[in-house]
Amino acid sequence: MPSTTVRLDAPLDMHLHLRDGEMLNNIAKESAQTFSGAVVMPNLVPPVSSKAEIVAYRERIMKAIGEESFIPYMTLFFKPEYDRVFLESLREDLTSIKLYPAGITTNSEGGVSGFDVEELRPTLEAMSDLNIPLCIHGETNGFVMDREAQFVPIYEKLATAFPKLKIIMEHITTKESVEALERFDNLYATITLHHLLITLDDVAGGMLQPHLFCKPIAKRPEDREALLNIALKAHPKVMFGSDSAPHPKHAKEACGCAAGVFTAPIALQVLTELFETHNSLDNLQAFISGNARQVYGITPLKKQVILEKKPFTVPADYKGVVPMYAGERLAYSIREVKHG
Amino acid sequence: MPSTTVRLDAPLDMHLHLRDGEMLNNIAKESAQTFSGAVVMPNLVPPVSSKAEIVAYRERIMKAIGEESFIPYMTLFFKPEYDRVFLESLREDLTSIKLYPAGITTNSEGGVSGFDVEELRPTLEAMSDLNIPLCIHGETNGFVMDREAQFVPIYEKLATAFPKLKIIMEHITTKESVEALERFDNLYATITLHHLLITLDDVAGGMLQPHLFCKPIAKRPEDREALLNIALKAHPKVMFGSDSAPHPKHAKEACGCAAGVFTAPIALQVLTELFETHNSLDNLQAFISGNARQVYGITPLKKQVILEKKPFTVPADYKGVVPMYAGERLAYSIREVKHG
16 A cells, blocks of 8 residues: 655745855755755845845855755845845845844844834835835744734834735744734735644743754644644745754753754644644645745746655754754655756 | 931831752842841642651751751641631641642642632631631632633632631732722732832843843733832731742752742841831831731841832842842841841
8 A cells, every 4th residue: 555645746835044154055956955945034144234145145055955946035134225126136035134123032132123114114115116126023022922012013113104015924933923914915924834733832831942942932722723724734825944043052941041953854744734733734835835936936947855654754963963853753755856 | 318218117128938958058048138027838748747747847947057046937728628626736836827729839739729608617717717817829710811810709709718817819910809809808818029110021021031020920010000009008908928938049940940039138128228218117117017916916026127218230140040130239238237
């Protein structure tokens, strides 16, 4: 009897951290092997904020992935001083622009610290006219469990002021964000793998679990339910974005560990199991690729990933980076990746 | 000009973990040097649950503290099978009985897993008649931020069913517990140092801070405010209980770190600074000793601790146990401890 197989066409990871240097070289292939493309975050040190930096970073990524067929959809680190001429000059080099509130996560010190519409208007109107989506890490500097919900009014203010600008609420974690999505035509969202699976209980309810510590922090059970609900039905404004964020093992397990969960190598397997468990396998293609094509208007490289229901034991680490579910057994494994 | 000094008479720590073996020998003096006595938690492996175990543990503690003058107020690990005859037989050996819901914290696997009043009645009525206070770690197995608030109805059920039983809500962390305190004459509470100072933001709002990870987990700003409010005014039903809980450095900084904050050696210094900052120094004596004498009806050993406003740099560790504020400078230091 043949085992159950699931075919995914051109999986896309719409929010990915590939880092740079040795880490880039160590982990980029983990995404490139199974994903057709990914939106690559610009929070390097210094952040990617010029044409030259985008082009050079793209080249380093292509070199790191080697023979793999994979499109890195490049992003620019948002700065309010970007003007129309500048943006026009690199329209072909980028897919979106990522806005970080200042100091909110890893390497975001140079981000935006006020959200004054008039101050942002020249840049955001130019982006709107040029159809460049704005990706936002939507958290305030408030209490850790409230930061995202407190940011929703800022999403709404921007969505109202720039009604033709596509605004992607990145890695949403709360029911408040899910609700905001419905209220504004131009709000979209990415959802990570881990926020579909864990709550704060998994991070700090038993022993402290640094490998599940991330920003935004995992929230309450009702928040996870709200996320799961729109992901499983592949709400057309919702896209998969892993926010996979590699840190060396020693940095995650040290006192004062860095935020980020590394899910790139296991995301497709776990999503397949999750959607199957909830009788939603028919919607996985839209969540993992179709919605993103529509929202971003992109045509990814052809790539078919065949998963089969055969246990896969997750490695303890990938070149020193500990993945989610390290050492555990997943129900699905990747049988084959077909190109073209 | 003489520096500011503060005198504390017979400081009491009404909730302390001294552990056993090498750890006991390493850290017991840190409490015994400055506190006149402490209520010592019974969650050893196996838990302290017989007359022989209480007596033997007390002897090990006395040996560990050496020459220091210090009363370990002994506790028994609550079991619903304790009967009146048993409790009468060790009334003189214990100060209170500590109830843990099963599996809720370090070494609590043998705790109570239902709170059926009739099942608990024989033991709790005997305790009530013998005037043995019941100390409770009040958390359910629910979502980590809700566990304590969810336990409040159980406190209320027990307080109603056993109106003459003194019930101590241990290490409260929420405004819900503070409110419950006011509704029932026979509910009392201990509050730790760290829950007066930190919220979940300090544990997981920036980098992850394992040395501030504890159970119950630090809660929201409004919870801390409620705790601070009753502590600073030395509400007569509220006592200081550090819940100081030593773990070896490697266990705190490992992946999957244990819960507990080690505050014994710095508690008096930090409390003095905290109460001074809030113009409440006049209430510190009641919070640190007077209220506990009243609630428990105990007469501690005479001991005067003189603190002075002179910077004290907290050691990086005490025999391998990292204290709160390790390496930081506190405003107050202990100048002298007078006995008798």
